[in-house]
Amino acid sequence: AQSVTQPDIHITVSEGASLELRCNYSYGATPYLFWYVQSPGQGLQLLLKYFSGDTLVQGIKGFEAEFKRSQSSFNLRKPSVHWSDAAEYFCAVAPPRAGNMLTFGGGTRLMVKP
Amino acid sequence: GAVVSQHPSRVICKSGTSVKIECRSLDFQATTMFWYRQFPKQSLMLMATSNEGSKATYEQGVEKDKFLINHASLTLSTLTVTSAHPEDSSFYICSARVGSGGYTDTQYFGPGTRLTVL
Numbered sequence: 001a002q003s004v005t006q007p008d009i010h011i012t013v014s015e016g017a018s019l020e021l022r023c024n025y026s027y028g029a030t031p032y033l034f035w036y037v038q039s040p041g042q043g044l045q046l047l048l049k050y051f052s053g054d055t056l057v058q059g060i061k062g063f064e065a066e067f068k069r070s071q072s073s074f075n076l077r078k079p080s081v082h083w084s085d086a087a088e089y090f091c092a093v094a095p096p097r098a099g100n101m102l103t104f105g106g107g108t109r110l111m112v113k114p
Numbered sequence: 115g116a117v118v119s120q121h122p123s124r125v126i127c128k129s130g131t132s133v134k135i136e137c138r139s140l141d142f143q144a145t146t147m148f149w150y151r152q153f154p155k156q157s158l159m160l161m162a163t164s165n166e167g168s169k170a171t172y173e174q175g176v177e178k179d180k181f182l183i184n185h186a187s188l189t190l191s192t193l194t195v196t197s198a199h200p201e202d203s204s205f206y207i208c209s210a211r212v213g214s215g216g217y218t219d220t221q222y223f224g225p226g227t228r229l230t231v232l
Contacts, residue, residue: 036223041123041225042225043118043120043207043209043222043223043224043225043226044158044207044209044223045223046220046221046222049220090157090158101160102148102158102160102221103160104157104158104159105157106156106157107155107156107157
């Protein structure tokens with residue numbers, strides 16, 4: 001069975017600082033990989049996804065993620081965080097050829113200091 | 115972009131009553147919708163997959179008689195929590211799949227419904 005681990009439950013960064021949110025997965029093959037953001041009162045919004053090809057994926061809102069097969073990781077990065085980025089971030093995986101069967105990680109709550 | 119709405123956004127009910135939650139795809143048709151449950155400070159857990167015009171597929175451990183799902187049209191799926199009890203209190207989130215049915219289709223999520231059972 002697939003699983004997803006987000007080691008950091010909470011992260012606090014200063015506005016303007018860089019950000020990296022960690023995501024590790026366990027799966028026999030390379031799964032499909034996703035990052036979602038959840039803001040209060042809003043649905044989960046897809047930031048980016050990886051199916052195949054270039055391992056560095058660009059997403060919306062200035063986010064990017066890098067798939068590293070050797071480390072079974074798909075970390076999310078942003079070079080300069082804005083106060084509006086404060087939210088809950090979820091990494092998710094799905095089996096290849098079944099991209100709709102999402103398994104979510106536990107989430108990382110990002111707080112941004114002024 | 116694809117928009118998914120849920121109604122109500124929050125509901126409080128007495129133990130033993132039934133509650134219906136609606137999930138609508140506003141600007142697209144969704145042959146498949148998904149229902150998730152999220153406990154406080156925890157991740158989303160898939161409850162069931164809802165296919166238009168057919169019976170829902172429930173994940174292991176989810177009581178199908180407790181959580182009734184109906185997907186009567188391409189834009190509406192409903193989740194009814196029957197005989198709700200306090201342990202059913204949770205955040206229920208739906209999503210709808212956009213695409214032609216391929217495995218790279220993207221899910222778009224609703225804003226969620228907060229259910230509190232007294």
